[in-house]
Amino acid sequence: xxxxxxxxxxxxxxxxxxxxxxxxxxxxxxxxxxxxxxxxxxxxxxxxxxxxxxxxxxxxxxxxxxxxxxxxxxxxxxxxxxxxxxxxxxxxxxxxxxxxxxxxxxxxxxxxxxxxxxxxxxxxxxxxxxxxxxxxxxxxxxxxx
Amino acid sequence: xxxxxxxxxxxxxxxxxxxxxxxxxxxxxxxxxxxxxxxxxxxxxxxxxxxxxxxxxxxxxxxxxxxxxxxxxxxxxxxxxxxxxxxxxxxxxxxxxxxxxxxxxxxxxxxxxxxxxxxxxxxxxxxxxxxxxxxxxxxxxxxxx
DNA sequence: GCTTGACCTCAACTTAGCTTGAGGTTGCAT
DNA sequence: ATGCAACCTCAAGCTAAGTTGAGGTCAAGC
Numbered sequence: 001x002x003x004x005x006x007x008x009x010x011x012x013x014x015x016x017x018x019x020x021x022x023x024x025x026x027x028x029x030x031x032x033x034x035x036x037x038x039x040x041x042x043x044x045x046x047x048x049x050x051x052x053x054x055x056x057x058x059x060x061x062x063x064x065x066x067x068x069x070x071x072x073x074x075x076x077x078x079x080x081x082x083x084x085x086x087x088x089x090x091x092x093x094x095x096x097x098x099x100x101x102x103x104x105x106x107x108x109x110x111x112x113x114x115x116x117x118x119x120x121x122x123x124x125x126x127x128x129x130x131x132x133x134x135x136x137x138x139x140x141x142x143x144x145x
Numbered sequence: 146x147x148x149x150x151x152x153x154x155x156x157x158x159x160x161x162x163x164x165x166x167x168x169x170x171x172x173x174x175x176x177x178x179x180x181x182x183x184x185x186x187x188x189x190x191x192x193x194x195x196x197x198x199x200x201x202x203x204x205x206x207x208x209x210x211x212x213x214x215x216x217x218x219x220x221x222x223x224x225x226x227x228x229x230x231x232x233x234x235x236x237x238x239x240x241x242x243x244x245x246x247x248x249x250x251x252x253x254x255x256x257x258x259x260x261x262x263x264x265x266x267x268x269x270x271x272x273x274x275x276x277x278x279x280x281x282x283x284x285x286x287x288x289x290x
Numbered sequence: 291g292c293t294t295g296a297c298c299t300c301a302a303c304t305t306a307g308c309t310t311g312a313g314g315t316t317g318c319a320t
Numbered sequence: 321a322t323g324c325a326a327c328c329t330c331a332a333g334c335t336a337a338g339t340t341g342a343g344g345t346c347a348a349g350c
Contacts, residue, residue, distance in 0.1 A: 010326065020327090021309055029307095039316045041327055061252075065307075090256055097253045101246055107206070108242045111235055155296060165297090166339055174337090184346050186297055210337070 006035065006043035016052045029065050031055060031072065061096055151180065151188035161197040174210050176200060176217065196220065206241055
């Protein structure tokens with residue numbers, strides 16, 4: 001087998017499907033903390049493959065990199081995370097999925113009501129009012145501050 | 146009752162919860178096409194309230210403004226859309242919701258499998274591979290071109 | 291008929307999440 | 321020992337979806 005398990009950034013990119021620049025960007029954001037060779041090249045742990053895969057998955061669930069960082073804060077960067085570690089943060093993700101599904105089902109229900117009435121006519125419309133609730137986490141017009 | 150049903154932009158903003166600047170931005174994008182007074186001020190049809198509400202809803206389902214424009218292309222800009230019009234495009238949205246729910250259920254299922262094995266370890270991992278499927282429409286690392 | 295709040299345009303700025311490019315260095319295979 | 325692909329940093333650019341501000345105009349009520 002290979003002498004040690006440290007991966008250069010290109011390998012990690014190939015194995016995660018991420019671009020090299022994206023991985024460097026994630027490092028900048030503190031999501032991964034690779035080691036460095038004496039010549040300053042990044043060397044990643046095998047466990048970083050999981051870490052990055054997790055980032056991809058969490059992103060697709062709509063979490064921002066900041067939120068992902070928080071979630072990953074529980075995972076020790078030095079130690080290869082074990083099943084219990086993953087179970088914990090996967091559990092958090094699972095809750096998020098459940099919440100999203102529930103929200104979507106609510107929308108669908110409201111929309112079905114609206115299809116009948118052709119409304120979408122504000123104030124009195126369930127869909128419209130629901131909108132303000134499931135707005136958290138959506139895109140929508142930005143309200144700064 | 147009021148002489149005619151043309152609304153200035155501020156009224157529309159108040160009634161949709163959007164900001165004035167956002168509505169102007171949507172016009173720029175071709176999502177609404179208000180009339181103009183002789184003095185060049187925008188005047189919106191009542192039906193634009195629905196139109197904008199629909200935009201808000203569709204956005205929260207993760208559609209981009211471009212996709213929303215496509216969906217709305219079926220709605221005539223001059224004529225007040227009727228129940229059948231709305232039914233048609235609401236139907237499209239409903240399908241989208243269904244698809245999203247199904248995708249999330251798939252992820253949840255896979256994640257449950259992964260919690261057991263603590264994997265997330267690529268290639269062989271269902272979650273990882275699923276990722277590439279439900280990636281369409283997600284955020285994720287940008288791949289241009 | 292004047293005032294004043296609502297409206298107008300246009301340009302520049304914002305945030306997230308990256309990509310691209312320039313210019314230079316490393317490290318593995320031969 | 322050397323070639324060259326893969327790596328490095330840093331700055332600038334990009335997209336989406338708006339916001340903010342400057343400087344100016346409109347229109348409705350008194």
